[in-house]
Amino acid sequence: MERTERVMLWIGGVVMAVFFVAVVVLAAGFGVDVPGCITEMKPFERDTLFQRTDGRYELHVVARMWAYQMPPVELPAGSEVDLYLSSGDVLHGFHIDRTNVNLMAIPGTVAYARVRFKEPGDYPIICHEYCGVGHQQMVGVIRIVQ
């Protein structure tokens, strides 16, 4: 092996190590979390919102052509929401603007994400997966108040 090849292999290894450390630091230090798909929970048919503890809520949303079936959501700033998403018909998207929540509503499964709403205001929800002729009307909102 030539010296240049060895040097390039070392540089590649160091760059990969730096990226790995960056991913670990972001995941542990900044709470970056990858949304998951829950396999042990049966898909639900009804939307619900309830308070689990002080400042912590659980929201169940059912996506159907062409609306999100969800209760009116008005929560205080600083609330942490465990979000469970299911689909009643076809594939839908679920993106909450100004957050990192970006889920797929897949029929027969439940998607999960946890989000904290720090700032008051309206957080629009949009479908980012083409789901039929009414796709562009598929919106919702989460209202956060002081």
Ligand SMILES: [Cu+2]
């Ligand atoms: Cu859609």
